[in-house]
Amino acid sequence: MEMPDGTTDIVHPEVRAHINSLVSALGGISADDDGRYNLGDDALEVLRDLKKWIRFYDEKTNRMDVARCIAEANLIDGDLLPILATWPENSTDNKFRSRIALACFEIMVPLTWPMERDPEQTTVNHHRHMPALQLAQVGYKRSIINFDGARILHAAARVALPAMAAPIGERTPRDQGIIKLVLFFLRNVAMIEPQPNVKYEGEESQISRSATIDAFSYQDIFMVLLTIASNMGEDFRTEDVTIMEIIYHLVKRVDVKKLFMSEQQVNKAKADELSVMMGKENAMLKAQNRKGPTRHNRFGTVIWVKRADGKMTAVSGQEALVDVASRRKKMDETKKFRPPRKARSKTDSHMKDLGELPKLDARAYSQLRSFVEEFLDAGFNPLFEHVRKSIDREASHVLSYHRRQFLYLVAWFLEAERTRKSSQRASAPKNSAEEVSSFNLVAAVLNQSTFITLNRTMTQAWEHKDWPELTASMRCLTQILLTVQEMSHSPNEDDQEIAENTLSRLFYEDAMHDLIANVVRQYKEQGFDYLDAATELTHHFLRILEAYSKQNVDMQVRSRRRTRRKKKAAKEASADGEGDEDEADDSGDDEKNAELTIKERKFDFRRFSARFTPQGVVDTFVAFTKFYKDLSDEQLKRAHRYFYRVAFKHDASVMLFRVDIVHLLHEMVKGPEPLDKASSMYKEWEELAKQILRKCFKKIDERPALLIEMLFSKISSTAHYLEYGFEKQTISTSRPRPAADLEFKYTEDREQQIAIAVGVLLDKSQSDHIAWVKTILTNAEQERRALAAAEDILPSVEATGDHDEPVDKPADSFMPYTARPDNDARQAAMFKNPHLRLLMRLAGLERLAPTLDESPDSLWVVPASATPDQLRETLDLINKAEFSPPVFEEGVLAEHQLRRKTATRKKAQYDDNNDDDDDEEEDGDVANAALFPAGGPTERKVVDGKKKKKKKRMRKRRERDPAASGSDDDDDDDDAARARARARRERERAKLEKIKSQLYVAASDDETDDERDAAFFAREEAQRTRMARAVAAGVDVSEVAVPAARKEPQSIAVGDDDDDDVLLADIHGAGTDEENEDDNGEEASASSSQEGRKRKGSGVVDADGDVEMDDEDEDDLPVPSARPRKRIKGGFVMESSDEE
Structure with missing residues (x-):
């Protein structure tokens, strides 16, 4: 805004006038009172008005005008700090002064709040005011920590002391606000630093990290932080992240090794560092003098250089006249690629948050070391455990950057604890029996919960490409590994046991192994800090894991794999399959798939370490090694060990045979700017470069193609080819799967089934498959009729009797007829087309080797049991369906009559739950478990057995019973059903108890053996007598049956797959072989328990041998129409098969 004098004011004049009037009304220095500050009449209201201006004008409108006016009015230096100086430290009851002090801090907190440029909210005012306000904040910090009139930080603690002294249950929201206000003020003072690109006009020593640490120590702020941190979780809860922030800004980027050095050690370290730098400078000067410019360098120099291809290149500068290497270097510099500038990444903001390396003096080192030691002894575990819980539950007061600060501090304090222990061991006398304390002081970050949080944070940061957070996570994991390794070498046995368990948990998850390999392999311009953290983690992780795997030979790792692969393969297998609506609902497969997600396998370190040999990991370490001039000996050793592992331990030296890598190794040893020969790593790098170059030249002689591949x-x-001379032999482990088997929904008639199968193929325009099946059946029929006719005309040597009777051709004499596909498409359809496979099965075709896994080359045959008449009947049914396809309702196709056959569920070995059983079966399992211990009767279930459908049975019962179906009281019916089920289970349990009673033989039972033998021999004698009478009467012996041991002619319904009923039938002699055969003539399995439940009537034999029928299930008994009624004569059941 243009002023009357022609100048431009960047703040509205009315706003400036209001702020200046409020500052004037606040008070001033009195000349009559020895320069003391006198408050105005309405000083408290003025302070509150200033707070309202900041809150409702600047913050609500997203402007900085009020803050700029306050900075220009010198409010903090000229008014607020002198006001706080008028509050005596020994005054505890002056409430007015405490309110004035609180009002002063309420203004200073927003004025010192850190400012960040948010691209979405930045306005023109931000660009106008932010540089000036950042300089003003630095001035505020200098005035606060260096104010001579009073201890300002101590005054802030005094403001919050009454609220902190109150129990946590009695604190009001105002008390909580005061505590947070004071902690935010301390946080702001700790984190204010001069901008890296802005020149500060004042004395930097007054605002340095050393001055801040000295102020915190002198004004007892360290004691406040220790008090709150040690009582975190008990007296304080939401203040955890603020305390962590204050500590973070005090210790960030502080060298831990120097922190625990004595003053003499610090001086020696500084002298060594100075000598190293001077040596580098001398070497640089020597190179400059040897190849530097002459006194004629003020004249321009341009020369022509003829290259190997005959082309000429112009090179300017005196450096081109020195030697050939200098000319080539000059040419290379002109060819350097300069990519376009990119937007500032998150890595830059992270480095800005960390700031530059602090330069602490001896006093600051001593004060900070005392605070760190006391914090490790008393406050580390409570604070960081509470912060970790707040981060896990995503508390409202936790911000996004708090997780990164938490991980950074965990790593820093773990390194500090190890350094402190090593310094204690070094300073302790050799003959001292005092042992160093255990690692219990940092146990809060070495538990399983912290590992879970760390793993989740690393995974999320990797997926979201949050490189600063991932860097902090890698630093934290590295320090945890080093701490646990030191615990394993501790003389304390408890520490060794804890270290063993911790390493087993860290290395157990294969997902962590994959994540570390991916992080180091996919490095790309994330910054040097990320590069340093990734290489450090890889180095220590491989080293510690290798040592651990050697000690634990049977080490197991758990891997999680995707479960959708099996479902995807099944869908591909049924690509030509049915459009059944049942396939859409795959929710039932989730649990089945979940069982396959976790697998354990034996760990192979060589196989794991091979993940770090691909070119991406090599490129990462090469990019790290390119900073060899600035790397420490420890960092150089890290890169050296990796290249040695790749070249000699894994025999993958060809990964290093690349022009830029070979050139880098040569530059480090023999180049114009090599490693310092006084360095401890120079000899090792020289030997490594020599051996790698030797292997490279040798490999070039063996494989001349390597010259191109370099x-x-x-x-x-x-x-692999360059290393061994042949390509890698790989074996595919994936096997193609056949199409899914189909079944019919509504019909079991074979004629209708064939008609539906033919109709589906016709609807899909696949009539050629039908013609091929007909051809196979026709050829098989003709071949077998010809064979039968040939054998009929041959004279039979063994034939006797009447020759007029036809001789049946035994089916076993036919040879299986192979159904060979006529082309490749047919062969693929035989494997992948479910409808063709269905028709083939209905036609009687089957696989030649059904016990082996099916493949596209599997053979199908017409079995030997198929007679020519059966083949002709099948052909007639196919022809009939082809010329008269089935017709369904409108919109319904033949394909809709099919559905996918449910596959048998294969449970995992660790799955002990029987989820397929219904409630009644589970009750039965419980009863069996209670009745039969290990070694007793075992209830077995058929794999493809069907279950009872209770609801369907209830519907049938209600349809048969009009009274029941017409009842409106469904609750009574349900209660009655549950009562009947309960009674049925009780009767079943009573039956099982009778069976169990015969499993145990007491000592008193031995005397009944004679009676039992006598009864057995009596039964045998009666059977022989009966057989003799039958032979004398001329009756077929096979038709004579054993008399049933029951009083009534009514038969007992015995489940053919129920062990308990079979036992009863065997005991009482009521079961027959005829009853144990199904409709197809196949013998039913006695181990099944599913089919037995389909028979609704269950007989229970009481102690007297009578049959007690289940009245509740009597209505559900099927009508035995297919089985003829047994004839009883003289107490004997005729036409029985017991004697067969």
Whole structure:
């Protein structure tokens, strides 16, 4: 806004006038009172008005005008700090002064709040005011920590002391607000630093980290932080992340090793560092003098250089006249690629948050070391455990950057604890029996909960590409590994046991192994800090895991794999399958798939370490090694060990045979700017470069193609060929799956089934498959009729009797007829087309080797049991269906009559739950478990057995019973049904108890053996007598049956697959072989328990041998229409098969 004098004011004049009037009304320094500050009449209201201006004008409208006016009015230096100085430290009852002090801090907190540029909310005012306000904040910090009139930080603690002294249950929201206000003020003072690109006009030593640490120590703020941290979770809860922030801004980027050095050690370290830097400077000067410019360098120099291809290149500068290497280097510098500038990444903001390396003086080192030691002893476990819980539950007061600060501090304090222990061991006398304390002081971050949080954070940061958070996670994991390794070497046995368990948990998850390999392999311009953290984690993880795997030979790892692969393969297998609506509902498969997600396998370290040999990981370490001039000996050792592992332990040296890598190794040893020969790593790098170059030249002699491949990166197959001279032999483990089996929904008639199968193929325009099946059946019929006719005309040597009777051709004499596909498409359809496979099965075709896994080359045959008449009947049915396809309702196709056959569920070995059983079966299982211990009767279930459908049975019962169906009281019916089921289970239990009573033989039972033998021999004698009478009467012996041991002619319904009923039938002699055969003539399995439940009537034999029928299920008994009524004569059941 243009002023009357022609100048431009960036703040509205009315706003400036209001702020200046309020600052004037606040008070001032009195000349009559020895320069003391005198408050105005309405000082408290003025302070509150200033707070309202900041809150409702700047914050609500997203402007910084009020803050700019306050900075120019010098409110903090000229008014607020002198006001706080008027509050005596020994004054505890002056409420007015405490309110004035609180009002002052309420203004200073928003004025010192950190400012960040948010692209979405930044306005023109931000660009106008932010640089000036950032400089003003630095001035605020200098005035606060260096104010001579009073201890301002101590005054802030005094403001919050009454609220902190109150129990947590009695604190009001105002008390909580005061505590947070004071902690935010301390946080702001700790984190204010000069901007890296802005020149600060004042004395930097007054606002340095050393000055801040000294102020916190002198004004007892360290004691406040320790008090709150040690009582976190008991007296304080929501203040955890604020305390963590204050500590973070105090210790970030502080060298832990120097922190625990004595003053003499610090001086020696500084002297060594100075000597190293001076040595580098001398080497640089020597190189400059040897190849530096002459006194004629003020004249321009341009020369022509003839290259190997005959082309000429112009090179300017005196450096081109020195030697050939300098000319080539000059040419390379001109060819350097300069990519376009990119937007600032998150890594830059992370480095800005960390700031530059602090330069602490001896006093600051001593004060900070005392605070760190006391914090580790008393406050580390409570604070970081509470912060971790707040982060896990995503508390409202936890912000996004708090997780990164938490991980950074965990890593920093773990390293501090290890350094402190090593310094204690070094300073302790050799003959001292005092042992160093255990690692219980940092146990809160070495538990399973912390590992879960760390793993989840790393995974999320990797997926969201949050590189600063991922860097902090890698630092934290590295320090945890180093701490646990030191615990394993501790003389304390408890520490060794804890370290063993911790390492087993860390290395147990294969997902962590994959994540670390991916992080280091896919590095790309994330910054040097990320590069350093990734390489450090890889180095220590491989080293510690290798040592652990050698000690634990049977180490197991748990891997999680995707479960959708099986479902996807099944869908591909049934690509030509039915459109059944049952397939859409796959929710029932989730649990089945979940069982297959977790697998354990034996750990192979060599196989795991091979994940770190691909070209991506090599490129990451090469990018790290390119900073060799600035790397420490520890970092150089890290890269050296990796290259040695790749080249010599894994025999993958071809991954290092690339022009830029070979050039880098040569530059490090023999180049113009090599490693310092005084360095401890120079000899090792020289030997490594020599051995790698030697192997490279030797490999070039063996594989001349390597000369071309040295220009490119190498994939695993290329590297394998260059290393061994032949391609890698791979075996595919994936097997194709046949099409899903289909079944019919509504019909069991074979004629209708064939008609539906033919109709589906006709609807899909696949009549050629029908013609092929007819051809196979026709050829098989003709061949077998010809064979039968040939054998009929041959004279039979063994034939006797009447020759007029036809001789039946035994089915076993036919040979299986192979159904060979006529083309490749037919062969693929035989494997992948479910409708063709259905028709083939209905036609009687079957696989030649059904016990083996089916493949596309599996053979199908017409079995030997198929007679020519049966084949002709099948052909007639196919022809009939082909010329007269089935017709259904409108919109219904033949395909809708099919559905996918449910596959048998294969349970995991660890799954002990029987989820397929219904409630009644579970009750039965419980009863059996209670009745039969290990070694007793075992209830077995048929794999493809059908279950009882209770609801359907109830519907049938109600349809048969009009009174029941017409009843409106469904609750009574349900109660009655449950009562009947309960009674049925009780009777079943009573039956099982009778069976169980015969499993145990007491000592008193031995005397009944004679009676039992006598009864057995009597039964045998009666049977022989009966057989003799039958032979004398001329009756077929096979038709004579054993008399039933019951009083009534009514038969007992015995389940053919129920063990309990079979036992009863065997005991009482009521079961027959005829009853144990199904409709197809196949013998039913005695181990099944599913089919037996389909028979609704269950007989229970009482102690007297009478049959007690279940009245509740009597209505559901099927009508035995297919089985003829047994004839009883003289107490004997005729036409029985007992004697067969």
